[in-house]
Amino acid sequence: MRIRDLTGTRHEYVTHVDTVAVPQHQFPNDSLMERVDGRARGHVRQRHMRDVVADACAVLVVCLECVAYPALPVELVEQVRATLSVTFGMYSSYAGLVEGYAFAYRLYGPNLSYLSRVYPHDSHFSLHHLWSIYNGRVNTAGVSWTKNHCALANSKDGIGNRNSRHYKRARCLIQYDRWTTTPHHRLKSMNQTSSRLTPDEQTREDMRRARKGASVDVAAVRDYLYDGRQQWTEHTRVVEVMAKDPAFDKTRRPFMNRTEIYERSLAMTRRVYELEEQLQWSRAERQRAIGLIDDGSPLNLHDAAFEPLLDSQASPELLAQYGALIAHRGIIGCYMQTELAHGSNVAALETTATYLPDSQEFEIHSPTLTSAKWWNGALAKTATHGVVQAKLILGGKDLGPHLFFVQLRSLEDHTILPGIVIGDIGPKAMGAWGATDHGYARFDHYRIPRGNMLSKFAQVTQDGRYIRPPHAKISYGGMLYIRSTMVTSAGWVLAKAATASMRYATVRRQGGINTGGLENQIISYPSVQYRLLPILARAYVFIQLGRVLTRTFAFTSARLAAGDTSTLAETHATASGLKVFASTATARDLETARRSMGGHGFSAFAGLGALYAQYLPAAT
Amino acid sequence: MRIRDLTGTRHEYVTHVDTVAVPQHQFPNDSLMERVDGRARGHVRQRHMRDVVADACAVLVVCLECVAYPALPVELVEQVRATLSVTFGMYSSYAGLVEGYAFAYRLYGPNLSYLSRVYPHDSHFSLHHLWSIYNGRVNTAGVSWTKNHCALANSKDGIGNRNSRHYKRARCLIQYDRWTTTPHHRLKSMNQTSSRLTPDEQTREDMRRARKGASVDVAAVRDYLYDGRQQWTEHTRVVEVMAKDPAFDKTRRPFMNRTEIYERSLAMTRRVYELEEQLQWSRAERQRAIGLIDDGSPLNLHDAAFEPLLDSQASPELLAQYGALIAHRGIIGCYMQTELAHGSNVAALETTATYLPDSQEFEIHSPTLTSAKWWNGALAKTATHGVVQAKLILGGKDLGPHLFFVQLRSLEDHTILPGIVIGDIGPKAMGAWGATDHGYARFDHYRIPRGNMLSKFAQVTQDGRYIRPPHAKISYGGMLYIRSTMVTSAGWVLAKAATASMRYATVRRQGGINTGGLENQIISYPSVQYRLLPILARAYVFIQLGRVLTRTFAFTSARLAAGDTSTLAETHATASGLKVFASTATARDLETARRSMGGHGFSAFAGLGALYAQYLPAAT
Ligand SMILES: Cc1cc2nc3c(=O)[nH]c(=O)nc-3n(C[C@H](O)[C@H](O)[C@H](O)COP(=O)(O)OP(=O)(O)OC[C@H]3O[C@@H](n4cnc5c(N)ncnc54)[C@H](O)[C@@H]3O)c2cc1C
């Protein structure tokens, strides 16, 4: 297949089952590049960045709408591409986006059935589910109130205590403890149905028909989305194991308190590692399993930040000492950058790491209340160690933020080490991120060995001299990588929302009676399609676009490691802009998908509310 | 002050302290009115309504942006008004909007200090609050984990039970019960501060200076917002009482489970009624107090739906029998319309009310699973009675949905009456609406007396003949009223978000060092202003616009009661469109305000996450 990219160049694509070739990224070498460069520099200057993103948004939105609606003439789509190529000629990565769209368009056509099959494990919401609840198969309401009632009776605080003023007041208002809820059962006389089929049967029939209606080669699309047949097979294998394992059961999740959510997530994480051993999973399979746990895990910080940071920036000696422990989670890490009063402005961090040549140690210190480390995931309860960002002080001179490997808790009994204060920062908005124990910490002249500075690039000699890194931006590679994976993962989050909402829209019938004597499936309304189809399209786009970016960034990182920063500016601007664009669009789309389900979308059982709340930090 | 409205007519406004006169609403009587009429009829046809709203949005957005930015020349603002008057000439209510904007603009100028004073009781988020937590003044982290830990130890289910497989797994992973959190205290050596002032002092100083900078007459603006000095005085009086009363304490709220939230809300509601008696509050004062409880209360349905419905549609006999009980909450009501499979499409409701002439009773019945009443607030636990929407069946003929007054629970012991099944539908998305017990219900040939049909308009005679209401739309008044109040309340919700986020932006310092040697207040960044100022502006607009609408709708309702439907179409279209516009904009703005606070906005303590989640149903 041949696709013209935004610069007008034609690329050859191979789209058969196992390979989806992506053209080598080429950096345009003309005057446009200067503009990009300027913009990349402007990144720190908020306004410039906003321009970049606003441009991108405007163009992409037009592009989205055009390609997502079959009714629009092909010429119009071509025109959008042309506009795109003028405005964003320099962002040749956007070619991936257009390509993704074009692809989504071709495979999508007027059908909406495919994605329903993608997530056997993760999206289970349907009327069927509500009916199950109602019929007591999943006895949610009962569980909720009985359990909460116990908790109430047992709790010792002012509100729950039966002798407390509050409680008495509440009891006075209505006689609370005499309240009853009828046990779940079907009353005998209530088995009529409103149509030829029972609701369960009708739901199955609606799904069956929708799936049968697909005009695309489902296997080919699936393999394309999964980046090859092999990945899909791996995914299926992992899903099958997890779907059967009670550790991953989700039925009680909406009723759990924060400790239970945290415990469950640790139990799931541990179970994944057990399965990895038992079933000889590869690292990729294990990560896939972790990725399927959609509540997050405090150990994610270990995998996603702590370990990669040490791998890329620790000295060979430090890695020799701790590498194996880290890899096998003998120690568990967190990333400690943000402080109570210092977030975006890393340069203003107050925590100090003062070198003491006599003992060859660094003294980590939090001089003020505002210097307390804050928001650090896995710090409050889980981590034994942290990578701490602190100002390096050498002979009274402030050399700015550097990274230090710091032990926080005893490996014997997990108690916090003397000289450190640690606590939990409290619950997060909308009940999200309950599984992660975000914490605060302060250090009181806390000493660590000289070797604990991450000194692959910058170093401090025994006698306290500073050795500069070969060039200033050498450690940027990791950040670029994380940004690029955020685009792909935004795509998968959207895919999940699109699946849940479209499946629901396929089985929910509401409004005018159609020829079959039933109400219309709500997916048949243009206003519902208007909300959901672009979401499906963006899911495809972000999955594919993120992949193109990841490859591009790998290329830039390799150059960077060799000291060549020539492609950094464009890559940085593209990564930052697209990360913002993808995450903002995704947060918005998640809400649109949830609202499209009407009242039932506002039930916790619909799942999309939690997905939105959990996704938010990516968009903040 | 003279303001030209959209039809070009000049109106005289009196804006001194006690009265803000609003011009009598006049219905334009020209060809534009036909267009409106068409649109109103088109309301049921989704597409038309979307057009109306889209138009409204487009115009309003331009209007917003123009008026909110002082940089724009007055001529441009005038031009917007002109456009508005051409496009929306027929919506003379929009005059209120422009007026609101113009006013907001004039009073706002380059300052942002006013609203900070409006909510002494309701918005308390600041860095100061975080610091308090850190210093153990509000011992949140401790409470959270200790309490949860107790709950865990006491709970009997599979996850919490210490002998369960899950629990053991969790314990294996890390030695959970040995985990420690350092008690909250300041370490001795950590009392340095990063500036001349302590953080607490700096926060106070920043707020003091921002407030002092106001160039407007704060008292006048305040009275304008509160619709007169008297209302403000009343508000202050109520707030003073509530702020001192421990029943309304919010400190433990983020740590409560659903039962506790529900109990607390009942306790607060009851306390308000106690205060009403003790302090001889007027009905307005009591409603003000209820309005200040921002978690909702299951009794809100009683006040906002049950009582008004009965007042406006019950027969004099029914009111004579139950009016006093309802007014004094001797019985507590809910509104039962939605069914599991029937939401928007009220015509398809399946619940039947069959008249039995022999016994002169109605038999309420839920023939199918899909006919189960669902989502009805206060049904699951609280209500003793409900107003049930059911198809009236007379001699085998289906006369469509009508309203019936139905007893659900015993007034002796609150048990559910035989022939009815009631339960809770489970938790809501993002932890919202925990205080309201949304329930489901099914009826098994459940009988009620003939007099329980709400028969002020339509009636059934003893021998089962149907008496039509004088005209079909006679009962629309209440709905219009509710829609109009939704615009005002959207404004107050926005005011709260604007207050919290602007106050935070005033005391949060992040980024480049300013002349004082401190980091900039983030409110000084154009990108932060770009996000927050339009929210402040919309708060003013919606508060004022809602008031204009409420008056207009009172006028239409009065006509309607007299059988005159001539103004219904326009009023209906305006109400529906503006309700959608205001609620959608408000939901979006709440998120924008939360995100503007960065990471700390994602803390549950910031309050805006809960505000958003709670507000969502208004926008769904
Ligand atoms: C769920 C979650 C998990 C986290 N996990 C970790 C972790 O594991 N480790 C860790 O170290 N940190 C973590 N953080 C903290 C995160 O890195 C910070 O929240 C982030 O850096 C933003 O900083 P801030 O919250 O202090 O916001 P601020 O920097 O205070 O920003 C507040 C507002 O001001 C604006 N602003 C700030 N500076 C400027 C400027 N110069 N120009 C214009 N506008 C400006 C921002 O855009 C924002 O709207 C986490 C945060 C969250 C929410």
Ligand SMILES: Cc1cc2nc3c(=O)[nH]c(=O)nc-3n(C[C@H](O)[C@H](O)[C@H](O)COP(=O)(O)OP(=O)(O)OC[C@H]3O[C@@H](n4cnc5c(N)ncnc54)[C@H](O)[C@@H]3O)c2cc1C
């Ligand atoms: C917090 C909360 C409190 C509530 N309280 C009560 C209460 O006290 N009493 C009560 O009776 N009910 C209550 N409800 C229910 C509420 O009235 C319904 O949710 C609402 O009527 C929408 O119906 P639905 O949820 O069945 O959505 P549906 O009607 O199933 O709609 C689902 C989706 O399809 C779309 N759609 C439906 N029909 C059409 C059409 N003809 N054309 C185009 N699109 C269409 C909708 O826009 C929506 O996106 C409550 C709901 C919530 C969330």
